Amino acid sequence: MEKQLQEIAKKLIEQKVIDIFIGYEKGSAPLISRPYFIKIKDANAPENLAENLVWNSFCSNNLAVFLPKYFETNPFARKRPPKPKIGIVAKGCDLRSIVALIKEKQAPREHLVLIGVPCQGMIDKRKVEDAIATQTPRNRDAEILDYHEQDGMLNITVKGGQTFTFKKENVLQDACIDCRYPMPEGTDYLIEGKAKEPGDGGYKKIEEFEAKTPQERWEYFMQEMSKCIRCSACRQACPTCWCKECFAEQTDLKWIGVSTDISDTMIFHITRIFHQAGRCVECDACYRACPMGVDLRTFTKKIGKDVESLFDFYPDFDQETIPPISTFRQEDSDSFITEP
Amino acid sequence: MGIITKQELNRLIAATAKNTKFYAPIEGNNGIEYAETVGDQPISYDYVNVKLSPKGLFFPQREVLCRFCGDTIQDIPVPDERFIVFGGRPCDARSLRELEMVFDDQTSKFQDPYYMVRRKNALIITLACNEPATTCFCTTVGGSPTESEGSDIIVSELGDDLLFEACTEKGKKFMETYREFFQQPTDTHFSAKEENAKKAADALSVFAIDGMKERLDGIFEEEVWETITNNCLGCGACTYLCPTCHCFDISDETNGKGEGIRLRTWDSCQYPLFTLHASGHNPRVNKKQRMRQRLMHKFSYTVEKNNAIFCVGCGRCVLNCPVNLDIRDMLQTLYK
Numbered sequence: 324m325e326k327q328l329q330e331i332a333k334k335l336i337e338q339k340v341i342d343i344f345i346g347y348e349k350g351s352a353p354l355i356s357r358p359y360f361i362k363i364k365d366a367n368a369p370e371n372l373a374e375n376l377v378w379n380s381f382c383s384n385n386l387a388v389f390l391p392k393y394f395e396t397n398p399f400a401r402k403r404p405p406k407p408k409i410g411i412v413a414k415g416c417d418l419r420s421i422v423a424l425i426k427e428k429q430a431p432r433e434h435l436v437l438i439g440v441p442c443q444g445m446i447d448k449r450k451v452e453d454a455i456a457t458q459t460p461r462n463r464d465a466e467i468l469d470y471h472e473q474d475g476m477l478n479i480t481v482k483g484g485q486t487f488t489f490k491k492e493n494v495l496q497d498a499c500i501d502c503r504y505p506m507p508e509g510t511d512y513l514i515e516g517k518a519k520e521p522g523d524g525g526y527k528k529i530e531e532f533e534a535k536t537p538q539e540r541w542e543y544f545m546q547e548m549s550k551c552i553r554c555s556a557c558r559q560a561c562p563t564c565w566c567k568e569c570f571a572e573q574t575d576l577k578w579i580g581v582s583t584d585i586s587d588t589m590i591f592h593i594t595r596i597f598h599q600a601g602r603c604v605e606c607d608a609c610y611r612a613c614p615m616g617v618d619l620r621t622f623t624k625k626i627g628k629d630v631e632s633l634f635d636f637y638p639d640f641d642q643e644t645i646p647p648i649s650t651f652r653q654e655d656s657d658s659f660i661t662e663p
Numbered sequence: 664m665g666i667i668t669k670q671e672l673n674r675l676i677a678a679t680a681k682n683t684k685f686y687a688p689i690e691g692n693n694g695i696e697y698a699e700t701v702g703d704q705p706i707s708y709d710y711v712n713v714k715l716s717p718k719g720l721f722f723p724q725r726e727v728l729c730r731f732c733g734d735t736i737q738d739i740p741v742p743d744e745r746f747i748v749f750g751g752r753p754c755d756a757r758s759l760r761e762l763e764m765v766f767d768d769q770t771s772k773f774q775d776p777y778y779m780v781r782r783k784n785a786l787i788i789t790l791a792c793n794e795p796a797t798t799c800f801c802t803t804v805g806g807s808p809t810e811s812e813g814s815d816i817i818v819s820e821l822g823d824d825l826l827f828e829a830c831t832e833k834g835k836k837f838m839e840t841y842r843e844f845f846q847q848p849t850d851t852h853f854s855a856k857e858e859n860a861k862k863a864a865d866a867l868s869v870f871a872i873d874g875m876k877e878r879l880d881g882i883f884e885e886e887v888w889e890t891i892t893n894n895c896l897g898c899g900a901c902t903y904l905c906p907t908c909h910c911f912d913i914s915d916e917t918n919g920k921g922e923g924i925r926l927r928t929w930d931s932c933q934y935p936l937f938t939l940h941a942s943g944h945n946p947r948v949n950k951k952q953r954m955r956q957r958l959m960h961k962f963s964y965t966v967e968k969n970n971a972i973f974c975v976g977c978g979r980c981v982l983n984c985p986v987n988l989d990i991r992d993m994l995q996t997l998y999k
Contacts, residue, residue: 350987352798357987360893365886384986388896462709466796482794550693552715552724552903555934559898560985572936580916582725582928612985614714614900615693 324440324516325378328412331438331512333373335410336363341436342407345389347382348375353467353479354448356381358389378412378514380472383445383496385608386411387420387562391429395567408434414442415504415518416606419638420562422509423602426642426649429565439507441518444491444499446477449616451494459483497620498607501525508640525605526628532621544589544622550615551588553581557619558595560612563602570594596622601630601646604638633658664828665838665845666852669706672825675844677702683786684746686720688713697748706750708820711796712977716906717751721759721781722766724903726927728777728913733921741780749788753810753817754801754975756789758906760813764969765909777927786837788827789814793859795867798978800991803870806975808863819856826852870995876966878998879959891993892954894986899931901980901990902957907973910937932956958993 328346335341341363348359356377363369393407413421418439424430448467455465464483471478477489499505505518532540555571558564570578571591579594580587596603596619603623610620631637633656634647647655667675676685680701687706689698695707697717730737751759759782766778792808795801801808811817815834819826826848829835838845882888902908912930917923930937933954938947947953965973974990981989 351981351989351992352987355987358894362890362893365890389894463711463794466711468797546692554899554903554931556896556898556900556985559896568935572934574936574939577914577916580926581912581914581930582926584725608985612896612898612900614904614983614985 324514325376327514328378328438328440329373329376331514332361332376332410333370335436336361336370336373339363340408341410343393344373344410345386346376346412346438347378347384347386349377350381353470354381354446354451356383358384358386360389376412378440380443380446380477380491381448382412382414383611385417385420385560385562385606386413387417387424387430388560388608390421390424390435390562391565394430394434406431406434408436410436410438412438412440413507413510414440414445415502415507416442416498416604417562418507418510418640419504419604420606422640422642423563423604423638423646424565426646427563427565427602432642437507437510437512439510439513441507441514441516442499442502442505443517444495444502444505444519446472446491446494447496450496451477451479451489454489454494455479455481455487458487459485496607496611497525498605498610501605501624503637504639509642524628525624529621529625529628532625545585547618547621548588548592549585550617551583551592551613552615553583553588553591554614556612556614557592557609557617560608561595561599561603562606562608563599563604564595592619592622596626599623600626601634601636601648602638603627664826664848665842666848667825667827667845668823669708669825670823671844672706673702675702675841676700678841678844679747682745684744685749686717686746687749697750708750708790711792711794711799712752712754712979713750714904714979714983716755716758716904716977716979717748718755718758718762718906718909720746720748721785722762722778722909722911722929724929726777728925728927731923731925741777743780743784745784745786746781747786747788749818750790751787751814752792752977753789753808753812753814754792754799754806754977755906756787756813757801757806757810757975758813758977759787761907761965761969761971761973761975762909764965764971786815786833787813788816788818788834791817791819791856791860792863793820795863796978796982797868798981799867799976800869800978801976802864802867803872803991804972804974804976808867809860819852819859821852821855821859824852826856870991870998872962872972872994872998875972875994875998876963879963882997883955883959887997888955889951891996892951892988895933895950895954895988896986897933897950897953898985899933900983900985901988902931902933903929904979904983906975906977906979907961912936932960954993958990958997962994 344361347356350357361372425432456462459465466482469480475491479487501522503521579590636647686697688695690707695710727739766775811830815831816829829838910930939945961973
């Protein structure tokens with residue numbers, strides 16, 4: 324798959340079809356791949372850079388997040404440079420985010436060359452580390468030094484010297500276990516390969532959460548919010564958080580405070596997550612980006628579930644449907660509007 | 664100097680509790696964090712670096728400077744209380760020393776009372792690093808896993824024994840006050856300490872950054888800044904977890920009754936509001952300019968002003984960047 328991906332990228336670069344290619348490269352630590360950019364105009368022999376592209380079980384970043392910036396128009400700019408044409412690697416979740424951006428006019432389809440990759444699911448480094456830490460005498464011994472992945476098995480060597488073997492399916496990201504759309508549809512290129520079996524959406528866990536008492540839910544929400552350091556990693560990692568100016572950064576007048584006061588933190592997350600209603604593709608980019616391990620996925624998923632049940636909408640690959648937040652129908656559910 | 668066992672340390676903490684607060688790394692709901700203890704909780708030694716550095720104990724993320732209502736203003740004094748911070752690594756201690764250069768700038772007319780009152784009241788007991796992580800690079804930026812810079816007492820972890828060595832007058836006084844808790848160290852302790860120190864130093868990877876300031880000053884306008892920041896998301900995780908990042912903002916928060924507080928909060932050069940002018944103009948509009956500021960500040964401006972690199976090589980930003988934008992990679996690319 325990796326080879327085919329590199330070949331497609333190389334061809335696109337050589338034929339001068341694109342200006343920028345966005346994929347993944349090997350990261351600086353084990354079990355990490357990171358976003359990789361090839362800017363054709365600036366590079367020396369850019370076609371050779373395609374060899375740096377990787378495709379493995381660690382390509383979890385949602386690349387769609389990088390797109391809106393390239394298509395922004397500054398109304399005050401004297402010069403309007405032509406919009407670039409971007410080749411981008413897309414897993415199921417990246418592609419659904421890209422579709423959302425296309426619908427919201429943040430990325431014109433004709434400027435994108437989409438390279439779909441059947442997704443086998445991405446490995447959750449934190450899950451692997453936690454699993455190892457339970458089996459080493461000290462957490463410190465669990466630092467991963469080396470790894471090898473083959474045929475759905477992950478072999479790991481840690482600092483303490485021990486080796487561990489995991490079945491990939493046991494250490495997948497929760498988002499990938501739940502994912503209903505691992506096979507991209509409607510892309511310009513599709514890498515050959517098998518995607519994982521689609522998941523069931525993972526709403527069972529949300530139903531369990533819903534079944535708790537309001538007090539228990541509130542306590543859990545407070546507990547998670549109190550971990551937040553307001554670094555904005557969740558917002559910045561989210562492809563659908565593309566507002567040019569975030570409500571949290573309005574100073575005249577100010578909507579919320581900038582500190583870690585719990586009420587400000589709560590309002591920040593409540594507003595951000597509600598704003599994702601019907602737009603969030605449940606890729607968990609926010610959850611992975613959070614350095615403090617705040618469980619944002621329970622809350623984003625709850626909103627997704629509500630939108631699906633109330634408005635019969637789920638953000639899939641269809642570019643024609645209109646997200647509920649952008650439209651109004653007479654028969655729209657209003658059961659959530661209550662008397663004060 | 665003296666030897667104390669890990670169990671005995673809790674007894675020592677209980678004894679200090681009458682006079683001073685004691686902060687130590689303790690495993691809680693959010694992992695290991697600096698928490699106040701009176702000696703009744705097990706202290707965690709099982710970390711390379713505590714994720715949130717002790718910076719926040721001296722320079723809190725949220726600090727109320729004064730309250731106001733109409734024309735009345737009420738100053739909020741800095742809590743003038745003694746405290747001990749145990750378990751920071753030598754890189755953390757170095758970072759506190761560097762923050763002092765900023766908040767107690769001798770070339771300036773102004774000293775920061777909030778930081779300095781806390782700094783004066785604090786006793787810093789540092790835990791030397793026996794096993795650095797692969798993300799650590801303190802020796803590259805002039806530190807060492809066993810250095811005492813910024814610490815009052817440096818502690819070597821020797822199995823169940825802790826070897827305390829005072830490195831300032833304040834530290835000596837503490838050791839003297841609580842001498843009954845300490846045993847005389849033996850030659851075995853010292854040789855074990857030496858062995859650990861050598862192992863730790865050998866485990867650290869080093870890359871060249873000498874002359875980095877001159878190099879950076881010469882490439883301010885170059886394309887490379889854009890290349891290295893392509894995948895930056897523009898969040899502030901690196902700056903908020905950084906033990907030396909110290910930029911802050913001052914803002915007012917008011918309620919409907921006209922009562923308000925003036926707050927000092929952490930700020931980050933990665934944020935759009937950081938340099939936004941009242942006119943609406945923003946001199947740093949993109950991530951290339953913002954990341955350039957972050958690296959220039961650490962490796963050029965502070966070298967010029969304070970003769971110190973404001974990066975201690977703790978690796979927190981490396982570990983926690985959502986896109987694995989590794990400062991070591993950036994520095995090496997810029998150095999080429």
